[in-house]
Amino acid sequence: MLSIRNVSKSYLKGEVKAVDDLSLEVPAGKIFGFLGPNGAGKTTTIKMVVGLLKPDAGTILVDGVDVAKSPLEAKRRIGFVPDYPELYDKLTGLEYLNFIGDVFGVPTDVRRRRLGELLEMFSLKDALPDLIQSYSHGMKQKLAVIGAVLPDPPLLILDEPLTGLDPKSSALFKDLMRRRCDEGKAVFFSTHVLDVAERVCDRIAIINRGRLIAEGTMDELRASAAGGTTLERIFLDLTAEQEREDGAW
DSSP states (O other): OEEEEEEEEEETTTTEEEEEEEEEEEOTTOEEEEEOOTTSSHHHHHHHHTTSSOOSEEEEEETTEETTTSHHHHHTTEEEEOSSOOOOTTSBHHHHHHHHHHHTTOOHHHHHHHHHHHHHHHTOGGGTTSBGGGSOHHHHHHHHHHHHHTTOOSEEEEESTTTTOOHHHHHHHHHHHHHHHHTTOEEEEEOSOHHHHHHHOSEEEEEETTEEEEEEOHHHHHHHSSSOOSHHHHHHHHHHHHHHHTTOO
16 A cells, blocks of 8 residues: 655755665555654655655655656545644635545535544534634644545555544544554554554554664564563664664764
């Protein structure tokens, strides 16, 4: 579903390598967690996948479509929720969702049915007539999630999607991710909440300093780690080991 092949990205004329020869395969039907410390390259990677940044090298395929060669076709296959959604504050919630539906060509009857389910799920129906500028951060996060799911894309890309969601909405969203994968779609998301990643993800990748340092199921990560049993312990041990090897300590 998502193929990242030998992708690199640098800033400051090559002085800072944000992503360094990264390769990942995210298969259909899987929730794939993308983890790393602050500044590890997670958001830069996600921005390249969704077409907001161009990689210096490498190839990114979404459902077989090359993001660089066919950007619009690739974006039609992606639902994206950034870490801090920038929505249109002067639109109402309903106007925003209809705008998303129009952009992605969602038929009116399909749009009405999907929105009915999603708005009920996230308890946002009563706020639809209000301007988005009046929404709380959590309400904006819910609206961004609904907008990303509305076109029913084969791939969801989520950067810290649980930030701002209340416990009920967070649980419902995790259930929604699982149902979508059960339908043969895929979810690729970054998070700092390691216990959530451990419980929810089918596969996990850990990057640090722009490089992939581990990838696999939780069982595979435990087997390769030196005594780590939880994802938090594995994460801390692997990132510390890489930084020692790089001479950061």
